[in-house]
Amino acid sequence: MRSMKVFLYLLGLPILITACNSVSEPGSSTNSPVEVVEKEEKILIKDLTGKEWDITHAVKEYGFVANQFQYGLGPFAIQPIMDPVFAQSGENGFPSSQSSALIMGTTIVGDTRAYSIGVMSRFEVANDKFGTNYVAVAY
Amino acid sequence: MQLAGVYSRVIDGKTLTLSASGWTYRNTFVLYDYETESLWYHLEGEQGLRCISGKYQDRQLKEWTSEVSAWNKWLEKHPDTKYLISGSGL
Numbered sequence: 350m351r352s353m354k355v356f357l358y359l360l361g362l363p364i365l366i367t368a369c370n371s372v373s374e375p376g377s378s379t380n381s382p383v384e385v386v387e388k389e390e391k392i393l394i395k396d397l398t399g400k401e402w403d404i405t406h407a408v409k410e411y412g413f414v415a416n417q418f419q420y421g422l423g424p425f426a427i428q429p430i431m432d433p434v435f436a437q438s439g440e441n442g443f444p445s446s447q448s449s450a451l452i453m454g455t456t457i458v459g460d461t462r463a464y465s466i467g468v469m470s471r472f473e474v475a476n477d478k479f480g481t482n483y484v485a486v487a488y
Numbered sequence: 489m490q491l492a493g494v495y496s497r498v499i500d501g502k503t504l505t506l507s508a509s510g511w512t513y514r515n516t517f518v519l520y521d522y523e524t525e526s527l528w529y530h531l532e533g534e535q536g537l538r539c540i541s542g543k544y545q546d547r548q549l550k551e552w553t554s555e556v557s558a559w560n561k562w563l564e565k566h567p568d569t570k571y572l573i574s575g576s577g578l
Contacts, residue, residue, distance in 0.1 A: 396510055407527065407540035413513065422510035424520060428577045429507040435570035442573035448559045454569065455494045455554040461569040463562055472577060473508040473517055476497065484552060485497045485506035487519060487537075 385415040396421030429474035429485075435462060457482055464488070491517045491530050494552040495537045499544055 384395040392408050392415055393401040400423060407413040436442040444450065451466035457479040464475060469488035477484050497504040504521040506528065511518040519528040519537065526542025528549065537549040555562075563569060572578075 394511070402509070402511070402525075402527065402541075404527070404541050406542075406545045407529075410546070411531070411538075411540055413540065417513060418518070419512045420510060424507065424510055424525075426510045427508040429505070430572075430578055431505075431576040433572050433575035433578075436573045437570050438567070443571050444559055446560055446563050449561075450559050451556060452559050452562055452571075453492060453494075453554055453556050454562050454566065455552055456566070457494075457552055461566045462572065463559065463566075463569050464572045466556065468572065468578065473491075474506050474519065475572065475575065476505055483497045483503045485495050485504075485519075485549075486493075486554070487495065487506070487517070488492050 383416055383418045383421060394418050394421065396423050398423035398425075400424065427471075427473050429476055430468075430472045431476050433464075433475050433477050453486065453488055455484075455486070457484065491519075492554070492556055493530060493537075494554040496550040496552070497521075499547060499549065504549075 386393040386395055386401060391403055392405045393403055394415055395401050404413060404415060404418070408415060452463040453466060453469060454461065454463040460479050462477070464486050466488060469475065469486065473487060475486040477486055495506070497506055502523065504523055506519050506521055509518045509520040509527060513529060516530060520526060521528065524543040526539050526544045528537040529540045531538045534548070536551040539545050539547045
């Protein structure tokens with residue numbers, strides 16, 4: 350009986366060690382553990398498409414922690430808005446003055462524009478241009 | 489920290505196309521540019537986007553003033569405002 354217990358213990362130990370090693374460290378992502386690859390003195394994180402991103406500089410110079418990057422949906426999962434088109438007051442698509450929906454607004458070289466937060470939340474970035482000033486609106 | 493800002497996307501005379509990289513770091517989106525695949529991040533306490541990795545590492549993209557507001561309040565202050573209605577992808 351005793352030898353059976355020892356056998357089971359020895360069988361279970363590697364499983365227990367493996368399970369403990371797979372537990373995330375405090376502060377690491379729990380909903381989407383990032384795959385960190387270290388090769389040739391580089392620190393890379395791999396996203397869900399298999400693309401590897403070199404974050405060596407971010408880690409060494411700015412103190413980023415590799416396993417605190419999250420999601421890694423891939424570079425084309427969220428496409429930016431390109432060539433945005435705007436309406437002026439009185440034109441189709443211009444919201445009612447009663448609307449209290451959230452927007453993000455800016456004025457650059459006298460040109461004032463507003464971007465719906467609802468839309469920006471879906472696209473994250475709008476690549477826009479004010480005269481000769483090329484800007485990215487990010488939310 | 490929520491990423492919310494308007495940033496220049498010109499560096500060394502070149503115009504970048506910025507996009508979400510698909511990564512977040514501490515609940516803030518990490519952006520990248522199509523042209524060089526450099527990673528850009530709004531570091532706490534800084535104004536502008538800092539290149540944290542890639543061709544432009546350590547360089548910064550200037551931030552323009554912007555605000556998040558209710559549309560009716562924004563319109564009151566800026567009656568000449570335009571409003572985004574479409575664009576590719578929209």
